[in-house]
Amino acid sequence: MTSATPLLEIRDLQIGFKKHNHTVDIVNGISFSLQRGEIVGVVGESGCGKSITSLSVLRLLADNAVLNGTILFDGVDLAKLSDKEMTKIRGNQISMIFQEPMTSLNPLHPIGKQIIEPLIRHGKMPKKDMKARAIELLTVVGLSRPTEIYDSYPHELSGGMRQRVMIAIALACNPKLIIADEPTTALDVTIQAQIIHLMKSISEKFGTSFMLITHDLGVVAEICDRVIVMYAGEIVEEADVRTLFKNTQHPYTTGLMKSIPSAHETKGRLEPIPGAVPLAGEMPEGCRFAPRCAHAMDICMTKPLLTETGADHRCRCWLFAEKEGLHEPSLA
C-alpha cells in the first residue's frame, strides 16, 4: 500500500476570506501529506480551520476565499486546476462525506438516482449496469433490503441509514480519497460505532485513503493511522496515532486530552484549558496558544515553527524545539 509519492500533499496552504476591504486569515500555512490507503485524522475545536482545509482540497470554498499554496493530488496541483477540470476529479477521484446526512441528500430524489448521479457524471459505465452497481454499493455499506432502499426517499430512512447512503455515493466511482467531515457527530453512539467500523473496513477492502475531520479524540484513536492537531488555523502537532496518545507533546493536545471525561474510567476533576479559542482576525502574536498555555514563557512571543521532534512526530512548541536544539531560540 505504501508508495514513494504521497496521494495528497499539501504545501504551505493559506486560506483567507475577503471581508469588505481586507482579508481574514483562517488557515495559516499548513503542510502535510497523506499516503495511499492511510486514514489521517484532522482534530481541533470549532474555528481551527479543519473544515475549511478539507473543503479547499475539493475546491468547495466560497467565492470570497483567497487560497495560496499547493494541493498536490496524485501529482496534480488542485489549486491550479480550472473549475471544469476540477469537476472531473470531484466525486470521482476524491469524494466527500458531510456531517449532516439529513441535509446533504436531496429530499426530492430517490436514493438510487442520487447514487447513480456520479456514475453518469463521470461516464463510468453503460447506463444499463448502473442500477446493479448502485445496489451493490448499498450492500457494501451494510444496508439490508438494498433494492427497496434504491427506490426510497431520504425521509424514509433513519440518520444512520442516510449516512450509509452518503458513504455509498462517495464510494460510487471508486475514489482514491474520501474526505469525511465529522461523519459521525450527528449520529447516536451505537450508530457511530457502526459507521466507524464501516469506514475502517472500506479502507482495508478497497485501499481507500480517508481524511477524517473530527473533534472527537475517541474516534481518532479508534480509526486513524496518523493524526494532525490544528489550533487557530495552524498545525500544532502531528504524529502517528500511537505516538500522539502515548507521547503527547504540544500543551494544546495535552489540554484537550485532559479536558475530556472518560466513559471507561473515573477521572478526578477535569482540567480544562482556560479561556477560549481566539477569533479569526484577532490572533495573538507569536505562539497562538500562548495566552491559554500553562507553560507560556517569554520566548513564546516569537512564533515557534513546526519541527521534527521525534520519529514521525512534529510539534510547534518552544518546549520541544529547544530540547531538540533544532531551532536556536532568538529572543524577541
Place this chain on the structure above:
Amino acid sequence: MNHPLLEVKGLTKHYVSKKGLWEDKKVVKAVNGIDLTLYNGEVVSIVGESGCGKSTFGRCVLRLIEPTAGSVNFEGKSLLDLDAKSLRVVRRDVQFVFQDPYASLNPRSTVEEILMTPLVVHNIGDKKERRGKVERMMDTVGLSKQHLNRYPHEFSGGQRQRIGIARALILQPKLVIADEPVSALDVSVQAQILNLMQDLKEEFKLTYMFISHDLSVVRHISDRVAVMYLGRIVEIADKTDLYSNPQHPYTKALLSSVPVADPEARRERILLEGDLPSPSRPPAGCAFHPRCPYAVEACKSVEPILQRMADGRFAACHLLKS
C-alpha cells in the same frame, strides 16, 4: 441523602397524531411510565440515544410539557395537581438549564435583563437588592459584571452557557434539571462548564437531574445513572456499578460503543444491528429485542418490568434474575 426531593411515578407522555384519511389514530409513546426518585444533594443522570424520550421526560417533570399520566411529587407537593399560580411558586425551586445557549437566551435582552427577570417574576427584593444579586451571580459563574449591559451575541458559547446557568441559579433553586448543557460546546470549554456545575452544586447544595447522550460526561458528573430506551428506563444503578458492571444488554452495548481515546486499547465491541425503532411503532414485548444479541422467545411477547436486582440496582430484562 436519604430525604427524597423529587418522586416521579408512572410518568407518561403520549402524543396522539391526527387521524389520516384512511389511517387509524397513531399514538407515540414518548415517555412510557417512568419511576424515578431523586434524593437531596444527588446528581442523577438520564442517558439514552436520540428519541428515547429523555428530554420529554425532563420537561414533563416541570410541566413544561403536560404529561399524559403519572405523578410528580416535589417536597411533598403533587406538581401535576397544582394550578398555574402555585406551580410558578414551585418553579422557583426547580430550574432548567437548556442545551442550546444560542437559542435559549433572548437576543434582544441584555444579560442584566435576562438575570433580572426571574427576580422580578418572583417578586424578590427591591431594585438595589436585585442588582446586587445579579452582580454576585455574574461573579459566581465566572463572568465580569462589566458585561452586564452586553447582549447574548457578544458572548462565546461557553460564556452563554454560563449566563444560562446564572439565570437558573439566581432564584437559589433546590433542583436543577439540565438538558444536554454541554453538548453544544467544544471539549475544552465543556470541561470548564462541567467543573463550574460541580462547584456550584457544592456551594448552593443543589440536586441535579442531568440529561445527556454523552456517556463520558455522565460518568463524570453523576452519582446515579438511569438508562432510557424508547420511553422506558431499562437500567438504573449507582454510577460505578453501571459503568464497571452493566447488566442490561442495551447498557452493555451502549457502553461498548463509546470510542476509547487510546489506540492501544482493543476492546470487545458489541456492535448493535439496526437502528432505534420509531416510538410510534415500538416492537412488541421488550422494545430492545430486535437489536438484542441475547433475545429469547419471551422477549418478543412479554414486556419486562423494571425490577430490583440482588445488588440493589434496577433493570428491566427477562434474562436478569431479581
